[in-house]
Amino acid sequence: MSAYQTLERRFARLAAINDALGILHWDTETLMPPGAADGRAxxxxxxKVLSHELLTDDDNADLLADAEHERELSNWQEANLHEMRRAYLHATAVPGDLVEASSRAISRCEMVWREARPAGDFAMLLPSLSEVLNLQRQIAAAKAEALGCSLYEALLDSYEPGGNTDHIDKVFGDLRAFLPGFIGEVLERQKSRPDILPLQGPFPIETQRALGVRMMQAAGFDFNKGRLDISLHPFCGGATHDVRLTTRYDEDDFTKALMGVMHETGHALYEQNRPADWLGQPVSEARGMSLHESQSLIIEMQACRSRAFLEFAAPVMRDSFGGTGPAWDAANLHRLYTKVEPGFIRVDADEVTYPAHILIRYDLEKALIAGDMILADLPGAWNEGMRDLLGLKVTTDRLGCLQDIHWPGGAWGYFPTYTLGAITAAQLFDAATRADDNVLPGLARGDFSPLVNWLRTNIHSQGSLLPADQLLTKATGRPLDASVYERHLRRRYLEEA
Amino acid sequence: MSAYQTLERRFARLAAINDALGILHWDTETLMPPGAADGRAxxxxxxKVLSHELLTDDDNADLLADAEHERELSNWQEANLHEMRRAYLHATAVPGDLVEASSRAISRCEMVWREARPAGDFAMLLPSLSEVLNLQRQIAAAKAEALGCSLYEALLDSYEPGGNTDHIDKVFGDLRAFLPGFIGEVLERQKSRPDILPLQGPFPIETQRALGVRMMQAAGFDFNKGRLDISLHPFCGGATHDVRLTTRYDEDDFTKALMGVMHETGHALYEQNRPADWLGQPVSEARGMSLHESQSLIIEMQACRSRAFLEFAAPVMRDSFGGTGPAWDAANLHRLYTKVEPGFIRVDADEVTYPAHILIRYDLEKALIAGDMILADLPGAWNEGMRDLLGLKVTTDRLGCLQDIHWPGGAWGYFPTYTLGAITAAQLFDAATRADDNVLPGLARGDFSPLVNWLRTNIHSQGSLLPADQLLTKATGRPLDASVYERHLRRRYLEEA
Incomplete structure (x- = not known):
């Protein structure tokens, strides 16, 4: 067996372990009884230690070196080998006991967070979150040395391969220049219009679920290889052939859960449409979290909140819940689904104010990882950011720095990918509509296939064959910049009916 | 670190992998979408391969040998070391690729069985079941050489450590002599009495579930460390701190699901009450499957089908479903719950005819493993056994040899433990009632604690400290024999009101 073939076998085993971890993580968030937390940790x-040990096996360095000289590799195998080397570099930079300690600290901290968040008790979380941060900084230091970058970039690289803070600072700088004035204009315009008509509930959870399932199916989600369930913090997880997404329902408001489901469906389509022939190999995996988020936002923001799609969806929603009257007209639903209102909670934020939440988190986690700030100062700094960017006064950490699972869960360096994803989504959607005239008319009749086929061809099926910037340039004809996104926002929020 | 301490760390890691496997197995049976089957396999x-590799690591032989000479081990550590050696012996007898091939064949066969069973199509199952049997025989051969026993005993030993067919043949021989005449007497007696009054449904699944949960709580099941869910074939699984049992509901008949739940609760109590200080180590584990089954049958058969308990439970059941009339009297429910009627399906069988189902399976799997019979002859031989022992003519394999998941699932040598467990249960229950006068009065008021406390002290908390026969002798004053069981059956079915 060639060195490359040996590596393929090892990475297939790693993929199976990671799939098992994906299902266990899903179970932790959805079904696990509380007393099982320590055992699950x-x-x-x-x-994770076993996976780490397999990836950092002493033989792997030689196998990778030998495989470089086996010159019978196909194009995708070359890319696969490159991703293997990348994974190996990330893993070998960090000692096994540090990986294990971090995993344990995260499991503990997530459980504390589940109590601290509803109680708004940052002091309760501080010790275990300090432990997580401390271990993240140790991991970052180890990786930064191997990768030759900053601590923060070393963490970011796990989510956004090749991501760098100069680039993000530039794009986010453009946004920071654009957003405050734009938000003001949008709020002014919305204030000048008649009130949005409210939808009268209650909206039974079973009906919401059925509507969500119907829309997931319309978008092409394969229920033979996936599920829809409930968790506190919605996510898309599970395993390669078993993509599981979650939502949370509110009987008084179906609109958030429905768009939440479509958001996670966008992630799920990326996972379900990964290149079938390469599954189990690193090259089959999604090309970073900004592109992953772009797929959720293309479905949720670009497609499902468009006026075109809501012309189709409005009567379906109305009939599902037995609604009547003009509140259920597409025009009113579109205004409801594009309403802008600065608020405390990121996951409830609208398309326009969402980037502000990210700018705050990005600055804070950069500072915490760099050691320019201590964790005890987090609530104050958070609240200052909310005041400066959105004009809001945070009165409880429940609505402030305790709201997200990311930091307790060890996902430091993840936040910027949300807004990079929004910018990418706008650019990809624009390219899709230019490439295929049927994308918008399709959405207007509830047919996602022209859009999803374009995404499958240009993004999903490409796995990690190319670096993210090359993939985007190939798909859209240009590298990432904020202009198409800003044009999209201006058009939807200042020009559309 | 001493050799023994090193072994403890390794076995703790093994326990965590096995717990992960337990949750994944549970998920496979309850929630997994069909298209995920190959990935899950x-x-x-x-x-399983990783677990096997850890257990068969080259170092382990030396560590076990060195630990034997470390003479500072406590009593439980000595027993733990003994169990480690036993596990090592089982694992090293079988090559890793055989373990992996068997695991894959089982996953495939279980999926085929899910289609073949409802279709009654043995031919559909035959190829994949042959593969499973073939690999089981290879595993048996490898183990038999290491253990110095027959092929069948080598498989049995995984479920019933030290179990031997001479012993089982003797006990089952007594039963075979006792049963047919006894069944005849019971059927005669039941025929001579007025009809049992039927319970009028439908019985909503949510109400059945709530009643099951209430009874589980009464028996001491800890929902903080466990769950109740639905699967085709009820089982008790999950992980050390996360004991998950399943049932299946029938809207027309709540009585089976309820007793099924109490049966699995008996298993669950054994798992939840394992010795807390030794968890993660082999000595903490339940002492074989006959004792495990004895715990389910003590709760289901000895306790919950007793007239004493049904005096308490009858009004609870009646009130749950809003029932009225004499059908809901304890006397009628007791007759219903002790009704004897030869039938095709093992899991639906009553206490009296159940052992006949086991005698058939025991003979057949012994012959198949020994090579004295081929799998193509299984349906015919099965049907012959049903005719001879229960006087029934099997007309579809759906009601015959396709009914159980055990053989497709690779659990060969498991079946005898059901009836050994029934015999053990009678002996333990008899001892508990003699040791504590409150056991029966407790059950009559829905209080399981005198019984369960005795079981916790004498069985659950003992883990694998002693061999099964010594544990039973210590708890009951005598080794296993069928006489108490037969006395229990005679009393309940020929003497009680």
Missing amino acids: EQLATL | EQLATL
């Missing part, structure tokens, strides 16, 4: 930590 | 196979 042991299971997750143990599997 | 990969996950299970990979984790």
